[in-house]
Amino acid sequence: MEQQFTAEEIAQAVGSPLVSYLGTGAFGETWRVQEDGRDAAYKIIYREDASSERLRREIQSYRRVASANVVRLDDAFPLAVRGTQYATLAFEYIGGGDLATAIAKGRPTPDQLVDLASGLLSGLGALHSADLLHRDLKPANIALRGGDYSHPVILDLGLAKLLDVESITRYPQKIGTPLYMAPEQLEGSRAMRASDLWAVGAVLYEAGTGMHPFLAQGELPTLEDFFERLKTKPDIPDVFPQEVSSLISRCLSYAIYKRGTVEKAIARLKGE
Template structure:
């Protein structure tokens, strides 16, 4: 997605001269803001109808999420950009880039892959413990603290729900980019805790192999073909540690109940 706002726009809105564009996602674009010794990530929401006061009330739930594997959400503020008030979410800034940038460069080692899996499960567990779902877990929403595969940090926690988007992708659109959402979400059904497990399975497969388990890079599929593919689990390379391979296999079950629970997945990845 393209950048909408300029550095000058953001600097003028904040009254701060040290900002840099980080990227654009489903709901808006994110900027790194340096104000003296304080560094934060500001996510500027594109929707003009976003309710500032409601979002301020809602983030009370998000502040209950306490995990080193989940980004900290600090505040919701209004910014006036291009003459319009833009609701903006203020997060801690994670130095090190994200998983989407790391995957094309190199593969994680076996130990890093196990730690990546463990970190993602711990992060999602913390989100679920706060009675939240993520709903949009993908490599671009996973930061790597210090650029280390072994220290993932889940970003954009639950924004799909926070922004009142029950299903980001609607049937029967075409699939033109790698997909990370569970089959039930893609069919427009209610997201489940197991939906986040599906996403973890897809993300780990891609981190381990450099490829999406069902869709080739740049490939465009009709929905019927895509649903046929996800009904058949992908083969797993031998170099993937057994605990991670088992996790991926369970997570990529088309039926949600066969994916198990995050708590059981954590115990398995630890070898308990």
């Protein structure tokens, strides 16, 4: 999806000239807004039926999550852009870019890969402890605070559920955006905590290799072929730290129960 609004339109809507476009995702586009000493990321939801009032009620559980590895969600409100009211979510702004951009530029060191794994698990643990799931964890939804692999921050806090959107958790006719979703999600079953762990495994594999664990660059297999691939774990390079290799292998288990829990994954990563 392409950018819909101009900087001039957003500046007029928020009453500040200090705005910059950050990107467009499945639900809308995100802008950095600086005003009155505040530095925030505004996610403007494209869906016309998204209710700002309902979102304000729903985000209370997300606001209880306090973790350096989870973006802080501050508020939900209507924003008038080009004469139309759009439900908008305000997050803390995190400078440094996202993991997808970093992966395109190079690989983390072994120590950074361990820290990346630890940070992602810590963030997911905070969400899961609040009885929240992410459902769409992927490199583009992970910021790197200060551009450092060692300081990942989980973005887009389960917006599929927050906005009652089920379509992105169902597999399309061709391989598309949901490349990091667990098999059960792609089949249309409900997501669970172990589904987020699958995504952690896929993300860490790509961070360490620059490649998706089941697809070559530009490859577009049939749905049936892709599902068959998911049943066989990818080979993990020997250069990976052993604790990360073990984590990836367990997370990418086709059988849900074999993935374990975030708590157990953190303990294993620490060698406990």
